[in-house]
Amino acid sequence: MAVIMQGKDLSKQITEIIAEEVKSLELKPTLAVIKVGNDAASSVYVRNKKNTAEKIGFNSILIELDENTTQEELEAQVDKLNNDVTVNAILVQLPLPKHINSNEIIEQILPIKDVDGFHPLNSGKLLAGIEPYSVACTPLGIIKLLEHYHIEVSGKNAVVIGRSNIVGKPISVLLLERNATVTICHSRTKNLQETVKQADIVVSAIGNPKFITAEFIKEGAVVIDVGINRLADGKLAGDVDYSSLESKASYITPVPGGVGPMTIAMLMSNTLRLYKIQRGEK
Ligand code: GUN
Numbered sequence: 357m358a359v360i361m362q363g364k365d366l367s368k369q370i371t372e373i374i375a376e377e378v379k380s381l382e383l384k385p386t387l388a389v390i391k392v393g394n395d396a397a398s399s400v401y402v403r404n405k406k407n408t409a410e411k412i413g414f415n416s417i418l419i420e421l422d423e424n425t426t427q428e429e430l431e432a433q434v435d436k437l438n439n440d441v442t443v444n445a446i447l448v449q450l451p452l453p454k455h456i457n458s459n460e461i462i463e464q465i466l467p468i469k470d471v472d473g474f475h476p477l478n479s480g481k482l483l484a485g486i487e488p489y490s491v492a493c494t495p496l497g498i499i500k501l502l503e504h505y506h507i508e509v510s511g512k513n514a515v516v517i518g519r520s521n522i523v524g525k526p527i528s529v530l531l532l533e534r535n536a537t538v539t540i541c542h543s544r545t546k547n548l549q550e551t552v553k554q555a556d557i558v559v560s561a562i563g564n565p566k567f568i569t570a571e572f573i574k575e576g577a578v579v580i581d582v583g584i585n586r587l588a589d590g591k592l593a594g595d596v597d598y599s600s601l602e603s604k605a606s607y608i609t610p611v612p613g614g615v616g617p618m619t620i621a622m623l624m625s626n627t628l629r630l631y632k633i634q635r636g637e638k
Pocket of ligand 1: 447449451522619
């Protein structure tokens with residue numbers, strides 16, 4: 357039977373340590389989150405982020421903008437947060453409505469306040485092997501999980517399914533940095549099943565419920581499921597058909613309770629890190 361990687365427990369440990377540290381800080385770190393529109397999943401994620409930030413003693417600012425907000429209006433909001441010295445960390449929840457140019461918004465966030473690590477200065481530094489101000493939260497959370505469970509990455513075949521800037525690309529770089537042999541698969545990949553079957557470590561971030569079945573997975577592989585998919589009955593399911601893999605994988609992350617809570621813990625950790633960097637304490 358696979359070891360279930362309890363992201364929920366690890367994230368609790370991490371946020372408790374942060375909460376303890378926050379008590380001794382001169383000022384409370386401040387995280388500002390901008391959400392545009394009413395995407396149901398984004399609303400849940402943003403609420404979780406805000407609740408966790410407040411629970412651990414951060415200041416939390418939530419700016420909720422109308423679906424029809426223009427590029428200029430959103431840029432004005434980012435600018436305001438950039439110029440507010442009391443704001444340490446800025447997150448613009450993605451995806452943004454189609455009429456907004458997301459890349460321009462991400463580029464507008466000051467790199468030193470970019471808590472997602474999505475600004476090209478931060479993502480570029482990650483790619484170049486230079487320490488960025490912050491590293492994308494979900495990939496960082498996956499690395500923390502692998503470390504916590506003492507899973508060797510060096511020399512392993514890692515297959516990442518999905519090539520997004522949020523998960524696929526940065527996790528591939530982090531695994532490569534740790535000396536894995538990394539393959540990135542995506543919607544145009546031929547022979548997906550055969551490729552994934554070579555993997556010692558699989559990271560799936562495709563957003564397709566229960567797509568990765570036992571036939572894709574080598575006996576004893578480590579399976580990291582980033583998918584959070586809402587089924588017709590309202591339940592959540594990952595990209596991975598968990599029940600068929602529990603006895604085949606060596607380690608597996610559940611959905612919910614695996615990668616999701618780790619993303620939030622890393623957001624808190626990144627916020628604290630930016631606070632310290634801005635104060636010259638790191
Ligand atoms: N949408 C899904 N995941 C993320 C994330 O980590 N950061 C932001 N800003 N938007 C997201």
